[in-house]
Amino acid sequence: MASADIERSVGYLGRLIDEARVIVPFTGAGISTETGIPDFRSPGGLWTRNRPIPFDEFVADQDARDESWRRRFAMEATFAAATPGRGHCALAALYKAGKIPAVITQNIDNLHQASGFAASDVIELHGNTTYARCIGCGQRYELQWVQMRFDSNGVAPDCTTCGAPVKTATISFGQAMPEDQMQRAAELSQRCDLFIAVGSSLVVWPAAGFPLMAKRAGARLVIINNEVTEHDQHADLVIHHDIGDTLSPFVRH
Template identity: 45%
Template sequence: MPAVAAWEPLAEALGAVRRIVVFSGAGISTESGIPDFRSPGGVWTRYNPRDFTFAKYVASAAVRQRAWRMRREFWGAEPRPNPAHLAVARLEAAGRCRGVVTQNIDGLHQAAGSVRVVELHGTSREVICIGQRPRVGTPAGCGFRAPYTWAFARIDEGHDDPTCPDCAGIVKSATVSFGQNLFPGVLQQAVELIGEADLVLAVGSSLQVYPAADVPAAAVRGGATLAIVNDEPTPLDDLATVVVRGRAAGVLSAAVEATLTPAT
């Protein structure tokens, strides 16, 4: 008898439920070449996160110029969804998954075909106006929003601190920076989506960044079961019915394939 593969208990758990909600973190995207902020060689070993607080971004054109350079580096090689993102999208298309709550800002769930995605920390695929003097921690601009390529095009034209074309306010990636509040309503959307789950599938999240990590914990308190795929232990492992240690792409694609393929 071959040993049971690591993903098999996960396939069994997914097969037993109808309303999966995925909660994803950086680990689902590392295999797309996006560095985890915390990993060795990651972006934050070359840029100091303390330089990129919301308050400093608002206060300093030099900080903004550095932030745009960092974004350039971050997105140098256009990242693509990997088999883990594709497996999640497949679950939704098959009517087995209600949607995704993600801590990631990379837009790769949507690129893979996921439709209902709540981005807790915003998206780096777009930039927004945050006004000329935004309140500390809260961006409140004029409503201007554009793809991130708009900002890069402005920079290429020589405007290394691009400003809002409508109100001349500060432009920032539509992400949640250090010292910045979550966008209004987002946490509520996440709680509502995850409240539909009979199983929360947490993938590639250390489940340590709050308030984001409280979302799956709340679902478990509400009666959902929890499955975790992560390459390191998490504080919620004891609450989970299935824990798979491993890389997301291999584990998820195998488990979802087995779940969606009728037994013969």
């Protein structure tokens, strides 16, 4: 986009934000790339270098579980070093101002919580990679506990309560989406008057349906993404520009 077009679009976004009563942001990997966390789907991303491990394979195969944890620990320095970017901080400012009741995110990096959102107001459609859970009884484990045991023998540990495998608290391919989070996301999408999709390619369903759900319910739809999305044609405003640059004027909104 030309600089004049970007300036006009950001100005219009500011007016939409001012006029809105309930704003619901929907965030994807693009909001976190400036923090150093890669977009796993992009060229050169993790999933182009390593085949994702489906949920049923993780459950059935100890070797798959071991490989899954090796990959996670290889990314630990990246996740641990990441701090909220300008996009996260702008949304957190609007949240603290009472404009945003909660954020819907496809991200697993915990950066919305770190930016100031209460954990209960972060709707994580794909889970959270900063801790683990037993896939049987749901008991929570901290990553340090898992890593200590994994480092001792190279084998992914099982739950100390029920014996089922312990997995990062993320949603893998083939794993059921979290019903409570999906329900909350649907409810918010249908009661907001401004829905802002930020940094998402909007190709992963059913999550990609929430912007259209909001639009059908009468909300204005804004899409902020570096690349074109399939939903651009439905939006009231589309900004193809750097997310941090676009949202940084609203950090102190």
